[in-house]
Amino acid sequence: MKKANKLKIGVFVFLFSLLVVYIGFGSYYSSRFLPGTTVYGQSVGQLTKEQAEVKLINRLNETTYMLRDGDKVVGQFTGKDIGLKVDYNSDLTARMTQQNPWLFKTSQTVNATQNQGFDEASAKSYLSNLLNKENQSRTESKDASIQRTGNQGFQLVSETQGNQFNVDSVMSYIFENIQSGNQNIQLNNQYIKPAVTSDNADLQNNLKTLNNVANVSGSYTIGNNTEVVSNSLVLSWVDFKDNKINFDETAMRTYLRSLSQKYSTVNKSRIFKTTSGAVVTVPAGTYGWSINTESELSQLKQDILNGNKFSRQPKISGSGYNTSGTDIGDTYVEVSVASQKLWIYKQGQLVLTTDVVTGLPGQDTPRGVWAVWSKQQNAVLRGLNNDGTSYASPVNYWMPIDNTGVGLHDANWQPKFGGTWYQTHGSHGCINISPSVMPKVYADVAMGTPVVIY
Structure with a gap:
């Protein structure tokens, strides 16, 4: 009888102890993650939600990302460097709510999608500095262009593909890889592409125009004089830069003003034979003509672009111009x-x-x-x-x-x-x-x- 009572008491004590342990376990893990719980690959078992969040944030800040160009590492940075942020709190709260500490389940894995964000200003500043510094030692891409070949004309120079990174597109590409969980980011397809290639229609048309220009010459008839505009002079005024045909307008104006100074009559005194037969010097007045530099510059540029030889009178301003070479004339x-x-x-x-x-x-x-x-x-x-x-x-x-x-x-x-x-x-x-x-x-x-x- 005594043995039976002792057995009953022992069983009671054992069960009571189990109950105490059960209640203690459930109470303890009602505010902590169950043993064996992993969140985003990190063990958070027995940690409170706050402790788990600190651990995950520390891990995030220490995560290293490698930028590679083929086999070469061109840079690296951590989550902290770019202000990487993840909203762990909502996921951790959800997991804490979903777990049941009373079932003695001691392991769960959480692989939720990370809701990542960045301190945009910090991320862009850090990455652009890193990439721009790397670009300094890299080869710049060059657009296809047109170059002068001495005094003979112009030729096409093909584009060159360099290996400098396109900073803006690379930063977007990096952010996409981080969101995908990729810590080794390959950049060998992120180079700046030439904006103008050899098959560009505008470039081809400009080359055709320039090769026509290379054969242009002309002449001006001024009064009873002729001034030759040689092909070499025309070529000295024309160039190709910034993907367009350019004229040296300063040199062209200088040339036209020299012709005007040589032949014009405005603001110049004149030798005049009077009715009495005497020859006198008459000072300048308002009467006279000159070459209209701006109007003629515009026409000359168009003549050159037309690619044809020209022969004509220049654009004239003022009064008195005639082909006899004198502006007073006989009236x-x-x-x-x-x-x-x-x-x-x-x-x-x-x-x-x-x-x-x-x-x-x-x-x-x-x-x-x-x-x-x-x-x-x-x-x-x-x-x-x-x-x-x-x-x-x-x-x-x-x-x-x-x-x-x-x-x-x-x-x-x-x-x-x-x-x-x-x-x-x-x-x-x-x-x-x-x-x-x-x-x-x-x-x-x-x-x-x-x-x-x-």
Whole structure:
């Protein structure tokens, strides 16, 4: 009987002990992972969720990633270097909730997909610095291009594939590999590709154009002169850079300005044979012509790109240009201040001679070669007298010749014309003409006619 009681007591104690152990085990692992539990390949058994998260984060920070180009290691970094982040908390919380510590199950493996992220600014800064430093010792890719072959023309130079990394695309590629769990990242297909290859249509068209340009020459007819634009000169202006045909516009402008300086008449004095037979030097006025550099530059570039030989007159600005080589020509007005005379020539024939009154000394009629730029009837001329008072003089005919208010007009206030009268009764600078003669002058002198005053 006693033995039976002892046995009962022993069994009770044993079962009670098991119950205590069971309750203790369940209570202990209600806040810890069961023994043998692995999460993302890391053992977290007997760790609290917080302890497991710290362990996983430490492992993440210490994970090393290798960048390889074929067999060569070109760089390495850790998760910490690029600010790699994983939201472990949600997975760990879910696993802790799902485990049942009361079933004495002592092992579980969690292979959930990692929700990885980056400190974008840190990752890009670190990786771009690493890759740019590596690129310094690597060969740059080169686009296909066109090069000059001495003075003979141009030829195609094929593209060159280098081995520098395309930093932006490589960084994206690295991030994709990290997300896939790949710690050995192969970069040998991530090189910068040439942007322009030999079969590029635009490049081929430019080569064709340049080879046509290589045969271009031309000439300018300026007055009765010819200026040759040689093929070698044309080639010195043309080049191929940045995947386009370029012109040395500075050199072209210099050339065109030199031609203009050589032949133009604007702002230049002229040797003029007067009606009396004397040869005088007449200073520059507003009349004259020059090569329009910008307009001609545009046309010259187009002529060159057309690939054909050209022969023509350059673009001209101003007045008086003609093919005879003189700009005054044989139709003009001649005024002699000394003799107080005006002559009108049309097509080389003298059609009118008259006495005039020019500017009072001190208000001299300006010497030079001018041109009639307007014709008006019944105008009022306004200005200031020597004493500062204003005047308003009605005239029947008004033909301005410069940009200061000087011109030809009738003057009914003048009692006589010619001789020395101008020395005491001269105009404010205009050329006064008898009212009886001025209608003929107005009729004979067309717009644009040069007026030579000496």
